[in-house]
Amino acid sequence: MTSQDKRHADAVHPPMDEHANAGQALRERLKEITCLYEIRRGLGPELSVDNVCRQIFEHLIPAMQFPEIATAVIELDGRPFTSDNYGEGRKHELHSKINANNELCGQLRVFYPEDTPFLVPEEQRLIDAVATDLERWFERKQIDEALRERLKEITCLYEIRRGMGLELSVDNVCQQIFEHLIPAMQFPEIATALIELDGRCFTSDNYGQGCTHELQSKINANNELCGQLRVFYPEDTPFLVPEEQRLIDAVATDLERWLERKRLEQTLVSIAEEHQRSIGQELHDNLGQQIAAIGYQAKALEKKISVSGSGDVATVAASIAAQAQVAVMQCKQLAQGLLPFELETNGLMDALREFASRIAVTYKITCDLICKNNVIIKDKNFALNLYRIAQEATNNAIRHGRAQHVTISLISEEGMLRLSIRDDGGGFAGFNKKNGATPGMGIKIMQYRARQLGTILEFLSHPEGGMEVRLEMRMV
16 A cells, blocks of 8 residues: 555544544543532532532542542642642642732642653643632632621621610620620630720620730720720630721720710709709799798788778788788799609608699699509619609690699519509600600600610500500619
């Protein structure tokens, strides 16, 4: 056969080794495609880095030219992850760098022993493709973790801020901060926290279990240092991350605002109380005495005119004396309301009983006091706040709601104290029952007083008419 005939035969029937090479190339290509498909299919964001690396080794090693002797290692953020047989001869190597967010964070390395052929270019492309897939997964994982951490921070701040509008004592606010701040930390199961405030210490439940690594934020109220918020980890854990410092600073700022608002409320209540006492003292000591003097002088004038025989003029003088006496009695009643002497001498129950009686006489309405049992409150400020709330609610029911029947009830049962002022009037002008919003300062101060007691006022309307102002709290 001539050479031309041989070439023609080879063209029609290619040699067997070319068929074998093409088949081998297809098989290698199928191995690569299968490897990448399985790796990409399994790269879920919910997996840990360790599990992802294990999955890469599971599919990458069988796709290599000599899988029975190939080994691999993935270095990621300073941590090495190795295949099962890693360490058995690492001479020939191919590797691919891993970048996440344009920063080098590791590499993927594959090895053969010294007595095997060098890795082929196709394997380098496969390793590069796997490294690229790992880069994308790692970037997505970082974003997901950052979003979860951000969600934890937002949830923490939302719950703390929401609770600060409801919790009214410093102790309860601090415990609520711990309840939501600790779970938002990087390692909540071992984190502990401490709040130092005005010389008092408030601690989380597990405080004291190794307080070594610390982040802290100072707490200032009205431009004065009044404490700090401190969070700890044990010594063998990583240092706290910057995001946690920002969260702690935000919580400390929220606590500062709550303290400033609470102090402002206390100041407003103190000013209102001082104002009431000042007016009451003025009525009792000055105005009442002056009106009484006018009454005495009018009475004396009546007698003098009667002697002279001017009966009509004497009648006018007698009327002036009588009206002065009524004015003196009204001044006395006002002074008793503004200066509750009965509260200081005989306690809250007697003071409320005297108040109800005085209201009934003054306004010619029905005002009842219901006390099912003897309620004794030794704290004078506590009793004063309850008295002022009952006083303001009753006066509002009469002045604004035009109530004709008011019932004040003070009940203590199973460690709970309940104060209720219920009327049959038309409600308070401009008052929103749903959220307690009111244009009047009187109701605001009632709410401030309730918050000082560690509770909130409820404003309830009833189907049969009228309004009820109620507070309920646990007795300490």
